[in-house]
Amino acid sequence: MRAVPFIRNPDLTTRARLRNSAIEEFALRGFDASVREIAAHAGVSAGLITHHFGSKQKLRQECDAEVLSQYGTLKSDGIAMSPTQTMAMMAELDDYAPMLVYILRSVREGGPAGVTFLENMIDEAVRFSEEGVSAGIVRPSRDPLARARYLVTSSLGGLLLQLSLQPQLDLADVGPTVRRLVEEITLPTLELYTEGVLADRRYLDEYLLQLGEPPGGTATFTASTPQFPESTP
Template structure:
């Protein structure tokens, strides 16, 4: 699942502190960049982003200074939106269903996340680590509120859920090359169509009928521990 990306540009002008009157413009430019990065990849140039926003490249340089700084702000915004959606969705089933009904606006965010995974750069890797850290935090909040069951390894569970979810989406979209990643609404609709029910069912009911496999694995881990090996040698 790769789309040809435009050649990046490098702009390095200094960034002045935005005046209060600039904040709305800055947010609008950032949101246009999120959509552009999602549609074309992180190789999209500042000029391409400016054209999408209907402004000059100089205005983007005025607000952000460089494309790296712009991307960092886009990362922060996408992470914050994703964190908010997940936190609200785990507060109650009603909130989660309401998000499904209003999901059209989140398509660019989903594709942006997939682009970050594919990117392979330090910025992309850092973005995924932030996703995992966020997942661990809001999962523990959900455990405290009784929505999720506790985990023997909360951070490990969060890492597994994030990597499996994002990786599964990449595989699914790779199997459907007819889906245009620039059509954010269709990407989201097809995603929910294929994964919503099986995902909710899996998280609700699990897969194994009992704890036999978990019990055997924990016994295996205990047997491999240094303390267990030391006791065996002493006996």
């Protein structure tokens, strides 16, 4: 089932609408946003949010879970789509911008919540990339979990570094900032993942020899290999 952007789904319960408003507010203001500010964004009283969630911490936990769910569905959708359909989805990028900014803020914030969120993202990458391997569009890995961790952390780290080096990019300016970041990374990312960088496999084969593995072959799964290939965020 295709992920539904937060602003487009009218068929939600009051609790879900409040949660989605909180996601948007956290994306705009960061996680210091107060319950009162979240309530104002949703057009309700602060008491209604307290009634549904009990505390800001529990609200944040539900927001985390929803963002991860939307993120996983979005990635799974991309695997099922043709390249033409996937590129067409970029026209809807602004609709998903709050989710993407929420992810960046979670990782940049660090602390227990940020670490948990990152680990959950890696777990999601393992899950939906397995779908990609089954569909024949993602290559398997000798160490799927390690590759997942590398790809997720390096991708997020690169985006956060761009934000640090380009102070004109403001996460509070959700839509334009996400579009600018995506436009900058799309071509090099696709080129890197499709065509690679090294012209031959000598470095990989030499490293495999040091590990005591036969060089020259493609990645295969063994009984001791976790069978969960991974992908990028």
